[in-house]
Amino acid sequence: MSIYQLTVNKKKHRVDVDSDTPLLWVIRDVIGYTGTKFGCGMGFCGACTVLLNGSPIRSCSTPVSTLKPTDKITTIEGLSEKATHPVQEAWVEAQVPQCGYCQSGQILAASALLASNPNPSDEDIDTAMAGNICRCGTYTRMRQAIHSAAKKIQSTKKS
Amino acid sequence: MKTSTSRRDFLRISTTSAFVLALGFSSDSKGKLLKKVSTTGVQINPYININEAGKVTLFNPRPDMGQGTYQILPMLLAEELDIPLEQVEIQMTDGSDRFGSQLSGGSSSVRTRWIPLRTAGATVREMLVQAAANRWKISMNDCSTKDGFVINKLSQAKLSYGELVEEASHLPVPTKPKLKSFAEFTQLGKPSMRPDVPAKVDGTAIFGMDVQLPGMLYASIVHSPTIYGKVQSYDATKAMAVKGVRFVLKTERVFFHGPYSDSGGFDQKLRGKAEAIAVVSESYWSALKAKKLIQVSWNALGFGETATEQYFNQAKAAALHEGNEYKDAKVGDFAKALQLSDYKVQGTYQTPFMSHAPMEPCNATVFVQGDQVEVWAPIQGPDGLVNDLATYLGVKRENIKINVTFMGGAFGRKAVFDFVMQAANLSKQVNAPVKVIWTREDDIQQGPYRPGMISAMQGGLDKDGNVLAFEHRLNGASIMASIFKADMRNNPDPWAGEGINLEDSPYAFPARRNSFNWIDPQMPVLWWRSVYASTNVFAQESFMDELAAEVEKDPLDLRLHLLRDSPKFVAVLNKLAEISDYRAKRKQGVSIGIAIARSFASIVAHAIVVEKQKAGVKIKHVYSVIDCGFPLNPDNIKAQVESNIVYGLSAAVCNQITRTHGKTDQSNFHEYTVLRQGEIPASTIFVMPSQEEPGGVGEPGLPPIAPALCNAVFLATGKRVRTLPFDLSSI
């Protein structure tokens, strides 16, 4: 076991874990943010998606030893105060989640897409979201919600 | 509370009224339903708790796997109680008897609770009104209710439910509370926001996977690769050396309901349970790492050479002979009618074994302390789990407490509790709370699976293109035999005929015969979203188009003619034709295919437009019409149809479970592929208005999706798909 320093949701954490421990289990079982989910453990499903310096990564396949203390890790709990991120608001308006299990990962992936591409086309959405499986099949609503979040972001920028 | 009442009594009572049900379980023989559950609340009825500050807690007796019961069942109570759902707190029931059946399955939640829960709400409302009328010394008719208050219509004075509940609880229970008419509903019947959604966008919703207890240990399981099996020997030295690992020990996996003996019932030798090895550790990651270091030598108990290919060959051989006949589908003399037909058509269809693969793999946290048991788990039925655990652990039912969490999907998988029993077994052995987490590989490789089926179809037509005879031979595994060890060698599995019996499929064939040949799957099989309707309807609705093609009839016209005496089916088909512009002329290579089915008391029809590509076909659009009776939350009904389209298409064009040498060939989402963003066609969904009792919603959208697609593919390419899954890009 070794000590690692991590910055998760703007807070610094010192964790004592094996160097090969995936970030997923550190976030969930050591730090206690359980919004990040385990779905496949192999990088196939995206349920474990978190943001690393703003980009989506699969935390199940990211050993804790590969992270620097200055890396900014964002989980669903840290995406916004009180679920006020435009993507989260659009998700509620479109009533996207069904079981909800994949949704933390979906929302983080969508927020990263909009941060780098404020007006994504359908093809951009397909590419950016292809790594995130939803067994409940909420894909159509997610697409609508991403478009409406994009509009929201643009209109707040203008005003 | 009496707990001695047998389940059978209970079920009989509960079908008449939830209130009688509550009476039956009240300790007070005078029929007063008051039961103080805490110092802060009064429970007039098992499902409703009101405290003096006016806080209302409603109990939801059907676990939520994404289908929306968390909203809609409490709303049945809230509607009649006259309180907005936003003002109440929702709690899950814990499996105890007073809540009746608590299994989410068979799209039955609303159908079976529609009257009982509304009656419970209306009863409590009437008692609150009576209490207010007594205080004001006016007639109940001069009172109304709104938003958690009783209003004096004469003086406009108001009393909150909280102020009245104590008094109300001493009043006699009205025997015939008045239920609202559809027109009086203020919450049901319009699109509404689900109360669980906010917690599912900010990460605070608690799934089974998220349960954390002080002193909890994590367990990872090494299962028998052949599913059934016994441990011959194992070496745990390397695993025990992993930091954090506390125990490596033998555990087991019980299959379905007790008795959990090695030989449970007919021809199910050695299938009551399988042995397994568990790593119990301080962290899940160390448990996972250690799991890979364990060497186990297995006794496959004779299952080492089983294969799905062999199973399908057996089923195809069986299909050559008529099986045990279904009475609920029998019309006329099939053999004679076929003989008299001018044209005879045959087709054999194959549907694969399927894994449910819910997004959240099976997991459970259990703490066994002496004869007290507490469970936190994502499961479809806490009452069934109480029964199973009581038998398995030999403890009293009332000593078992179930905390139902949100489920990250289930689709039938979490209606059986093998993974919970594993956690119980381990907690008992190590004397600590234990959280068992199955890996995705466990999930996909261990089953239980939807049975793969062979449907052998035969039809006869006359010169004018009228269908004279129609036969469907089902050949395959019986879920009833798998779960309840029922003998299906000489009986048609009564569950397996769903979707194609006369009630579900009222095609006016002059002669019809459905029959069933049981084939031993040599693996555990289980309900999978829409169950046998998914396999049956694929064959039936594809074959309907084969008959239409044989006599060059339009597939829609053929169905409309055969369903002419079933106005609801006709209305759904006509609406589908309208929204899909079915009769429009489409350009070369673009075709529209349809299918219709009734399952779980609702009718769904899909039309799919496909376009032929240089290689394969592309799905352009899906049109759907659902008649599920009075639509309680039309937006959620649409969401469930969307969900069924995706789940059903994944099963049609992506995934399947195959097994060779006793082992499952697929292991994770790279081999058991599912549709992703970008592979989903656009859809248009219409919910039929209706004033009839609500039907099921979680499953009926699935059965007609694959045949609608394959019918469209046939019209576009001339190729008839009779085996699922198929490859869209190369057909």
Ligand code: FES
């Ligand atoms: S759990 Fe990480 S990608 Fe599936």
Ligand code: FES
């Ligand atoms: S909402 Fe259930 S898996 Fe996506």
